[in-house]
Amino acid sequence: MERVGFIGIGLMGSGMARNLVAAGHDVVVWNRTRSKAEAVAGATVADSPADVAASAGVVMICVSDTPDVRAVVEGDDGLLAGASEGLLIVDHSTISPSATVELASRCAERGVAWVDAPVSGGPEGAERGTLSVMVGGDPADVERARRYMDAYSGAIVHIGPVGSGQVVKLVNQVLVVINQLASSEALLLAQAAGVDLEATLRAVEGGAAGSWMLSNRGPQMIERDWRPGFTIDLQQKDLRLVLDMADELGVALPGTALVFQLYRTLQRRGLGGEGNHALVKALEELNGIRLGD
Numbered sequence: 001m002e003r004v005g006f007i008g009i010g011l012m013g014s015g016m017a018r019n020l021v022a023a024g025h026d027v028v029v030w031n032r033t034r035s036k037a038e039a040v041a042g043a044t045v046a047d048s049p050a051d052v053a054a055s056a057g058v059v060m061i062c063v064s065d066t067p068d069v070r071a072v073v074e075g076d077d078g079l080l081a082g083a084s085e086g087l088l089i090v091d092h093s094t095i096s097p098s099a100t101v102e103l104a105s106r107c108a109e110r111g112v113a114w115v116d117a118p119v120s121g122g123p124e125g126a127e128r129g130t131l132s133v134m135v136g137g138d139p140a141d142v143e144r145a146r147r148y149m150d151a152y153s154g155a156i157v158h159i160g161p162v163g164s165g166q167v168v169k170l171v172n173q174v175l176v177v178i179n180q181l182a183s184s185e186a187l188l189l190a191q192a193a194g195v196d197l198e199a200t201l202r203a204v205e206g207g208a209a210g211s212w213m214l215s216n217r218g219p220q221m222i223e224r225d226w227r228p229g230f231t232i233d234l235q236q237k238d239l240r241l242v243l244d245m246a247d248e249l250g251v252a253l254p255g256t257a258l259v260f261q262l263y264r265t266l267q268r269r270g271l272g273g274e275g276n277h278a279l280v281k282a283l284e285e286l287n288g289i290r291l292g293d
């Protein structure tokens with residue numbers, strides 16, 4: 001096994017990096033805010049992405065958005081500044097599929113391989129090691145990456161060439177937000193009718209209407225616990241990517257567009273740092289009904 005680097009110790013990256021250490025890998029980490037990297041017990045902390053690239057054979061990235069991945073890869077002290085031929089970059093961030101293809105081809109010119117591997121399952125999945133990973137890349141690179149991703153993944157699906165993992169992650173986000181809208185409308189209706197919300201959840205989650213969103217975020221919505229598994233600001237970043245791709249392809253996604261607008265009202269109210277399940281607050285405002293009253 002090669003030494004493995006991990007860049008981006010945020011809500012997702014921290015669980016993933018910890019699981020790499022727990023699986024016995026030799027792990028080197030870097031995070032812009034150094035204290036989060038230092039909190040990964042058993043890992044070595046590097047001074048820059050370039051240092052990570054110089055000492056590891058495979059480097060995972062899990063940072064916020066497309067410009068952030070560019071900065072980590074192509075910045076002055078970025079991965080390419082320290083990379084030698086044969087390095088494999090595995091990008092777990094959710095970013096633009098077309099920027100992914102472009103970055104991968106610039107890396108290829110330097111003999112550096114790229115696998116896009118966005119994840120689903122939230123910080124809970126990262127911590128439990130049960131993430132779903134949607135992978136794009138050359139089959140040999142994907143097999144090489146799989147040996148490390150196994151430490152935090154429940155399902156690793158190789159979709160096709162570089163960029164295809166990001167495309168499928170955007171498909172995933174359509175399902176996430178429409179499930180979130182469904183959960184919000186359903187619980188508000190139950191609230192208006194005066195039935196017990198927890199009993200409602202228990203009664204419906206095992207049937208045809210069940211979803212990960214309802215089972216995992218429904219209880220948080222009932223308790224009005226808005227701590228993020230995934231923030232509204234990051235959700236909007238993904239929906240922008242979804243709507244851009246749909247626009248390029250000439251596809252209408254009316255439900256997704258509606259959720260994007262509802263989240264915008266919450267961002268205007270300064271709630272962008274809350275979890276994506278706070279979507280229900282936009283519908284509470286429209287209806288003058290509040291869960292839990």
Ligand code: NA7
Pocket residue numbers: 008009010011012013031032033036062063064065067068069071072092093094095229230231234238
């Ligand atoms: P978080 O918890 O907001 O973490 C974001 C991470 O990205 C965090 O480690 C940030 O460092 C890092 N970051 C953000 N911008 C940069 C730049 N420009 N340079 C270096 N590092 C940066 O997000 P999640 O963990 O929930 O999600 C991460 C990705 O996975 C995202 O694409 C999701 O859509 C899926 P910081 O600690 O702020 O210094």
